[in-house]
Amino acid sequence: MFTTSRASRRGLALVAGLSVAASGLALGAAAPAGAASTGLVISEVYGGGGNAGATYTNDYIELYNPTSAPISVAGMSVQYRSSAGTAAATGVTALSGSVPAGGHYLVQEAAGTGGTTPLPTPDATGTVAMSGTAFTVWLATGTTALNPTADGSTTRTGIVDLVGVNSNTFETAKAAGTANATSASRTAGDTDDNAADFAVGAPNPQNAGTVTPPDDPDPTEATIAEIQGTGDASPLVGQAVTTEGVVTAAYPTGGFSGFYLETPGTPDTPGASDGVFVYGSAATAQVEIGDSVEVTGDVSEYQGTTEITGVGADDVAVLPESLGTVTPLTVPWSDLDTPAEKESHEGELVAPQGDFTVTDNYDTNYYASFTLASGDTPLVQPTDVADAQDTAAIAAISAENAAKAVTLDDGQSVNFNSAANKGTPLPWLSKTNPVRVGSAVSFHEPVILEYRNSLWNFQPTSPVTDSGADVATFTNTRTAAPEDVGGDIRLATFNVLNYFPTTGEEYVASGQGSCTYYDDRAGNHITDNTCGTEASPGPRGAATEESLARQQAKIVSAINDLGASIVSLEEIENSVKLGQDRDAGVSTLVDALNTAAGAGTWAFAPSPAAADLPPTEEQDVIRTAFIYKPADVVLVGGSKVLTGSAAFADAREPLAQGFKATGAPDSDAFAVIVNHFKSKGSGVDDGTGQGNANPDRVAQAHALSDFADGFADDLGTDKIFLTGDFNSYTQEDPLQVLYGDGYVDLQTQFNGGETTYNFDGLAGSLDHVLANSAAEAMVTGTDVWQINAEESIAFEYSRYNYNATDFYEPDPYRASDHDPEVVGLDLPAIKAPSTVTATAVPQVAIAKLTPVGLVVKVTSAAGTPTGSVTVGWEGHTKQVRLVRGYATTLVGPFTQAGLQPVTVTYAGTDAIAPSSQTVNVRVIKLF
Structure with missing residues (x-):
């Protein structure tokens, strides 16, 4: 049976243990029973x-109605966009009338100059000139041009x-390209995988006069x-059934358009679930949670979920006598450690047992959902805790992550980030309820265990x-602040x-180039979004002064509170790329920090002279920098x-600087390289499994190690700290290079377990402070x-x-997407100077023959010196x-x-301090 496509959602890369975001505009797997739907699908x-080479004179789009009743398309449209398009539809064709049960609907589009055969009488006519080889088309509920990848x-x-x-x-995956003499036709049901559902072959246009009525057998009780059955799919798929149960959940609003039905009592059917989803908005309007009902509909599988579909208002009846109540399942999540175990309870009412921790809240801003991890810690990036070359260990961690993960949803398919829904308040989150990765979850009422969006x-x-x-x-x-790390100063x-x-x-106003932007509602x-060109990039931060002020307030708050x-x-910002002094960006930040913390609190390390920098065209539009407090260090x-390093042709070159405590001798200097x-x-x-460009980062690690040795030698120190965003998780190859050269990761060494980054629900550290043995002794x-x-x-x-x-606050929370790391350092004590005065007598x-007497006096502002002189x-x-x-x-003679x-x-x-004279x-x- 064909099933309509519905709203899609961003998925997790947990099972595969991915550590890199996919790019492109591909729509992910569409969500099951959820968004507004008519049952219609595009069939060709x-x-x-x-x-040239075509038989038919016109382009066309064909629809199919897989249901047993006509479906109106009044007010709907088919829309077209090029294969590389990213904006709204460039062609919209309005529809009217209806599609007969089991029948087709033919939308004729533009004609070419060739071809010999006209299309069958179209049911709607448009003027869109479609590509013969590559394009995107969609069926829309209205006639406003939509953008499937908006925002x-x-x-x-x-x-x-x-x-x-x-x-x-x-x-899921694109259908194969066509040619002038071929079309893409649906070959089977709608699995929301264009590659699987469509095949390229000879065109076969069918209009509303072409009807293949679906079978309508008597339902099976x-x-x-x-x-549900005991396998992955129902043994009754495609059959009409009648069943009864108690309504445990109902979604009359929010897009799910259905309800859950469960056999009363405690779930006890071995290997098979006692709950099922019933899809149909009209039917859902007839029931309430707790009702005992009888339902008739067709059994289908939607992305692995068993559903009863095609249920209208007349197909559901509230029973006059209660069947009883449903007792929620109380099995710990850790006991459902295989897909088969979870499948056996799909659709059942459960009371979650044991600890759960938020491990991902990215989708909260879109679909008001969280990914949870069973246990008291978030899921971990495999290569953050196991050597990336240990494939067995990586696979074991990935499997454990997949077994632990479960999503807490909001009972809706609403995308709160779309233009249509930004005016609807986002559930769950508030300024006082931030729901962070690492937050412990307490459940207060049962929920449904379901399979949706390819996730549990x-x-x-x-x-x-x-x-x-x-x-x-x-x-x-x-x-409110970092933990106490001790020491005389903090390096962050x-x-x-x-x-x-x-x-x-x-x-843009300066005439340097053009920009596109992300806008508020x-x-x-x-x-x-994009400023300048790839060859000559422009700014990539705040679009306006007002937006910059909001960004800056958060960063200033975070840095000043680091201590x-x-x-x-x-x-x-690397300001030289924008026609300014190279240090203009960091200077602006220091000014803002001093406005908040007091004049002179902060300063920045000036850039080297232009002759000692890579050519401007080779520099990135972003850079690294140092800021410091002159009262503490100089x-x-x-x-x-x-x-001159080829290893950094595609990355920001390391920046090194020597520091010492204010008032200390240069011999106390230590090196920091960002x-x-x-x-x-x-x-x-x-x-x-370490993401793109791993060999590049390995080469950069080797080059950095050599650069650090040379800089430290020139500075006259053996103490070296390497800091920054290495874009490498803790146990990946680039860091292994540095470990092999004598550096240690200080967070791992002193305080393992805390991480600086979260991607797709996996916690790990891309940001590090490394130290050689001499520097580690200071920590x-x-x-x-x-x-x-x-x-979030x-x-x-x-x-x-x-x-x-309104979620914005001028506080440090979500000032960035990376967490800062802070290291406490003990510095050599600064000693008061001393003066030696020696007088020979005579x-x-x-x-x-004769010795001389020597009178020695040693003085210091710190008090009377003790000890001895040599x-x-x-x-x-x-x-x-x-x-x-x-x-x-x-002394003498x-x-x-x-x-x-x-x-x-x-x-x-x-x-x-020592001294001499x-x-x-x-x-x-005499002789």
């Missing part, structure tokens, strides 16, 4: 009409069915368990339109998410950028201040006014104890005539 598409997401509100022919937009879900029994506190509550794990690293003081609008520009003396920054020498390796989003995939503790990666994107400045609920001695002359030394800062002794130096050295104490004694010979 043909764009070669009238072209950068796979929103499909108002789209009933979609076919992508060798296109960038499709369901069956229990819910018999309908906990579905509330009715749509959640408020805080959902009656269904589940979440702990608030926000902290922070990716500031494309902080560009040059806004998109300023860039009122049409105001919020962030830059750090040195912060290495990543993803900050710069030692100038900064240095790695130049990095931003090549991202995982582009480049060659080496097949190791007193580490902390990841988890203020960003754990937060709804709180980010870039989503300001995206939803009717100042003349006779060689080989006196040296002509290869002799002696220790003389200080008494109240004074010492006296004899001297063996050689002339001015002979006598050196007095004070070794110092914990509080007083040399006096000359005149030595004469």
Whole structure:
């Protein structure tokens, strides 16, 4: 049986253990029983009409009605877009009339100059000139031109069915390309996989006069368990059935258009579920939770879920006598550790048992859903905890992740990020209920265990339109500041998410180039989408001064609350690429920090001279930088950028700087080198599960290690810290290179378990502070201040006014998408200077005959020096104890005539620095 396509949703890459986002505009697998649907599908598409080699004179789009009743298409349309299109439809053809039961509906489009055979009499006529080889078409509920990939997401509100022919937009996978003499025709049911559902062959247009009425056998009486069966699919697929049960969940609004039915009592059918979904909006309007009902409809499988479909108002009857009540299943999630175990309880009412923790809240801003992990920790990125080359360990972690994962949904298929729904308040989230990754979940009422969007879900029994506190509550794990890491100062690293003081609008106004933007629901520009060109990129941050102020307020709050003396920054504007001084961006940030913290609190490390930088055309539009507090530390020498390295042709070159405590000697300097390796989003995939461009990052790690050694030698220190966004999880190959060269990951060494990044529900660290052994000896503790990666994107400045609920606050939470890491450092004590004064009495001695007296005085502002001094002359030394800062002794006799130096050295104490003085004694010979 054909089943209509419905709203799609972003899926998790948990099972495969992916660590890289897929690119492109492909619509993911469509959601099951949910969005507005008519039952219609697109059954054939043909764009070669009238072209060379074509038989038919016109292009066409054909619809099919798989149901047993006519379906009206009044007010609907078919829409067309090119295979590379990303905007709204470029062709819309309005429909009228209806599609007969089991029949077709032919939409004639533009004619070419060739062809010999006209189409059968069309049921609707348009003028769209379709491509003969590649395109996207869809059936829409209205006549307004829609964009299936609007807002950068796979929103499909108002789209009933979609076919992508060798296109960038499709369901699951694109259908093969056609030619002038071939069409793409549906070969079987609708699995929402264009590649599987369509085949290329000779065109066969059919209009409303071509009807193949579906069979309408008498329904079979069956229990819910018999309908579900003990396998992946129902043994009664395609058959009409009558069954009865108790309504456990109902979704009359929100797009699901159905209800769950379950056999009363405690689920006890071995291997088969006692619950099933009933699809039909008219039927759902007739029932309430707790009703005992009888239902008649057709059994179908939709993306692995057994459903009773085609249920109208007359196909459901509320029974006069109750069948009883349903007892929720109370099996711990860990006991349902295989797909078969979960399948045996699909559609049943469950009371979740054991601990659950939020592991992903990205989809919260779109579909008001969370991914949960059973247990008290989020799911982990496999290569963050196991060597990426250990394929067995990686597979085991991926399998464990898949077994632990379950989605908590909101009982709706609404995409709150689409233009049509941004005015509807987002459920669950609020400023006081941020629902973070890591939040513990407490369930307060049973939910439905269901399979939807190729994921296992906990579905509330009715749509959640408020805080959902009656269904589940979440702990608030926000902290006001990092943990105490000890030490004299803190070293931190922070990716500031494309902080560009040059806004998109300023860039355009200056005449440097053009921009496209992401807008809020009122049409105001919020962030830059694309500015400039690939060869000459422009800004990529806030679009307007107002948006920049919101972004900057969050970053300033986060940095000032870090309590750090040195912060290495990543993803900050490289202003030289925008025709300004290279340090203009970081200077603007420092000004904002000082406005908030007090004048002079912060300064930045100036860039090297232009001659010591890569050519401007080779630099990226984002860069790394250092900011610091002059009251705590000062710069030692100038900064240095790695130049001339082919390894960094596609990434930001490392930036090195020496630091020491304010007032300390240069000999106390230590080196910090900030990095931003090549991202995982582009480049060659080496097949190791470490994302794209892994070989590039490995080469960059080797080059960094050599650069660090050279810089430290020039600085005169053996203490080296490597900081930044390495775009490498903790156990991946690039970090293994650095471990092999003597560096340790400080977060792993001192405080394992906290991570800086979350992708597709998997927690891991892309940001690191590494240290060689000499630098590690300075470390007193580490902390990841988890203020960003754990937060819903709804709180980010870039989503300001995206939803009717105002989530923005000028606080540190979701200032970026990476968490900052903080390291405590003990610095060498700064000693007070001392002065040695030595006087020879007399100042003349006779060689080989007379010694001289020496009077020594040692002073210091820190108090009276104690200990001893060392006196040296002509290869002799002696220790003389200080008494109240004074010492006296004899030196000589001297063996050689002339001015002979006598050196007095004070070794110092914990509080007083060493010092020395040399006096000359005149030595004469008598014979």
